[in-house]
Amino acid sequence: MLSHSHLSFANSTKLRPSHAFCELFGLAQAAVWLLPGLSLAAGRCLSWPVARGSICGWRVLVIKYQRPPGTSDVTPDEAGQWHEIEASFVELCRRHCFSEVRTPIFEDTELFIRSVGSGTDIVSKEMYTFEDRGGRSLTLRAEGTAPAVRAYLENHLMQQDPERVVKLYYIAPIFRYDRPQAGRYRQHTQFGLEAIGSASPAVDVEIIQTTSEFYEAVGIDNALLKLNSVGCPECAPEYVKAIRAFTADKLEQMCEDCVRRYDENPLRMIDCKNEQCRAVVQQGPTMIDTLCQECAEHFAQVRGYLELLGLAYELDPYIVRGLDYYTRTAFEFAAEDIGAQSSIGGGGRYDGLVEQMGGRPTPGVGIGIGVERVLLVRQQLGVAGAEPARSGCFMVTLGDAAWAAGLKLAAQLRGRGLRVDVDYRRRSMKAQLRYADSEKFARALIIGDDELAKGVVAVRDMDSGQQEEVAMGELPEFLRGSTR
Numbered sequence: 001m002l003s004h005s006h007l008s009f010a011n012s013t014k015l016r017p018s019h020a021f022c023e024l025f026g027l028a029q030a031a032v033w034l035l036p037g038l039s040l041a042a043g044r045c046l047s048w049p050v051a052r053g054s055i056c057g058w059r060v061l062v063i064k065y066q067r068p069p070g071t072s073d074v075t076p077d078e079a080g081q082w083h084e085i086e087a088s089f090v091e092l093c094r095r096h097c098f099s100e101v102r103t104p105i106f107e108d109t110e111l112f113i114r115s116v117g118s119g120t121d122i123v124s125k126e127m128y129t130f131e132d133r134g135g136r137s138l139t140l141r142a143e144g145t146a147p148a149v150r151a152y153l154e155n156h157l158m159q160q161d162p163e164r165v166v167k168l169y170y171i172a173p174i175f176r177y178d179r180p181q182a183g184r185y186r187q188h189t190q191f192g193l194e195a196i197g198s199a200s201p202a203v204d205v206e207i208i209q210t211t212s213e214f215y216e217a218v219g220i221d222n223a224l225l226k227l228n229s230v231g232c233p234e235c236a237p238e239y240v241k242a243i244r245a246f247t248a249d250k251l252e253q254m255c256e257d258c259v260r261r262y263d264e265n266p267l268r269m270i271d272c273k274n275e276q277c278r279a280v281v282q283q284g285p286t287m288i289d290t291l292c293q294e295c296a297e298h299f300a301q302v303r304g305y306l307e308l309l310g311l312a313y314e315l316d317p318y319i320v321r322g323l324d325y326y327t328r329t330a331f332e333f334a335a336e337d338i339g340a341q342s343s344i345g346g347g348g349r350y351d352g353l354v355e356q357m358g359g360r361p362t363p364g365v366g367i368g369i370g371v372e373r374v375l376l377v378r379q380q381l382g383v384a385g386a387e388p389a390r391s392g393c394f395m396v397t398l399g400d401a402a403w404a405a406g407l408k409l410a411a412q413l414r415g416r417g418l419r420v421d422v423d424y425r426r427r428s429m430k431a432q433l434r435y436a437d438s439e440k441f442a443r444a445l446i447i448g449d450d451e452l453a454k455g456v457v458a459v460r461d462m463d464s465g466q467q468e469e470v471a472m473g474e475l476p477e478f479l480r481g482s483t484r
Contacts, residue, residue, distance in 0.1 A: 070186030117324025140175035194366035201301035219383035235292035246284035286317035392419030394436035398448035
C-alpha cells in the first residue's frame with residue numbers, strides 16, 4: 001500500500017535507472033507531474049512528496065518533517081544575500097547614530113492588545129498567543145515597535161533626560177497568522193527603526209531618509225514613498241465622525257469585517273484590503289481635509305524637509321497603517337510595478353504610545369521594513385547578490401601522516417583568524433582540489449609525504465593555478481600577508 005509522504009529515492013543496484021524510470025511511471029500515475037524533473041543518474045538521491053514504500057527496487061527514504069506553512073528556510077546559497085542587506089542596514093544605522101536593541105521573542109499579550117489595538121486584524125486574527133505553565137498569556141512578537149518602547153521604558157534608556165532622543169534599530173522575526181503567499185509569511189524578518197523623544201518633523205524625515213538610503217543601497221531604485229497624516233486625538237475624532245456618516249448607508253456594499261469596524265474603529269475600514277470596500281471609502285472624505293492647525297503645520301513641515309533633502313513622495317490620503325497607536329505622519333514605501341505585494345516598508349509617528357504604556361508623554365516615530373519583501377523585489381528587479389569572492393584555504397592532504405599534520409595546521413591557522421577547512425572524506429588530490437575550487441577557496445594548502453619530509457606546504461593559488469612552497473613555520477604570516 002502506497003501512502004503520501006515526502007520521500008527520497010536513492011539508487012539501488014537491483015535496477016538500471018532507465019528501468020526504474022519506467023516502473024515509477026507505471027506504478028504511480030499520480031506522480032507523473034514530477035517525472036520531467038526526475039534525475040536518476042547513478043549515485044543520486046532525490047526528494048519529492050510522492051509515496052511511501054518500496055518502488056521497483058529503489059530504496060525509499062522517508063522525510064518525516066517539513067517546515068510549517070508560511071515559513072521558509074534560509075539555505076547557505078541564500079544566506080549571502082541576507083548578509084549583504086543586513087550589512088547595508090546596520091551600516092546606515094551606524095551613520096545615522098541608531099543603536100541596536102534586542103527584545104524577547106515573546107511578550108505579555110496585553111502589551112500588543114493595548115498598543116496595537118483590540119480592533120485591529122493583528123490582534124483579532126493574526127497573533128500567536130499561548131498560556132505558559134505559570135498561567136501567563138504570552139504572544140510571539142506580532143510587531144516591533146511595542147516591544148522596543150517597552151524596552152525603552154523598562155531599561156530607562158532616556159536616562160535622566162526626558163527629552164533625550166533615543167534612536168534604536170532592531171533585526172527581529174515577526175509572527176502573524178496570515179494567508180501565506182509570495183512575500184507574505186507567518187514568520188518574517190523585520191528591520192526596524194525607532195526614534196523616541198522628539199516631536200520634530202525633522203525626525204520623521206530622518207527615519208524616511210534612512211529607509212530611502214537603505215533601499216538605494218540594496219539596489220531597489222523604484223521605491224515610492226506614499227505619505228499621509230492621520231491627525232491627533234484632537235482632530236482624528238472629527239474624521240471618524242465624517243467617515244462613519246459617509247459609510248452609514250453603504251454598509252451593505254462592504255465586507256463583514258468593515259461592518260464590524262464601523263462600530264469599533266471606522267479608521268480600519270480605510271485600511272481594508274477588500275477592493276469593493278476600498279472603492280467605497282475612496283469616494284468619501286479624507287483625513288487631510290480635517291486636520292487641526294497643529295497637525296496641518298506638522299505635516300507641512302514634514303513635506304518641506306522632504307523637499308529640502310530631495311526626497312520624492314506621493315500624497316496618499318488612504319495610508320492609515322494597521323495599528324491604532326499611529327498619530328500624525330503615516331507613510332509607506334512601495335516598489336512600483338511588481339504586483340500585489342508591493343509594500344516593502346511602512347511606519348509613522350506614535351506620540352501617545354509611551355504614555356499609554358506607563359511612561360511620561362513622549363513622542364516617537366518609526367518604521368518596519370520587511371526583509372523577505374526586499375529580497376523578493378530585488379529578485380524581480382534582477383538585482384543579483386554580489387558574487388562571493390574567493391577566500392580562505394582548503395587543506396589538501398595525501399596519506400595518514402599528512403592528514404594528521406593537516407588537522408594540526410588547520411587548527412593553528414584558525415587560531416590566527418584564518419578561514420580554513422579540511423576534507424573529512426579524505427578523497428583523492430584531484431577531488432579535493434575540485435572541491436576547493438567549487439567552494440571558492442582562495443588557496444589550496446597541499447601536504448603529502450614529500451612536503452612533510454621537507455617541512456613545507458605547497459600553496460596553490462586557485463585562480464591562477466600557480467604553486468609555491470612555504471615553510472610550515474612561516475605559513476601563518478605568509479597567508480596573513482596575502483590579500484585573501
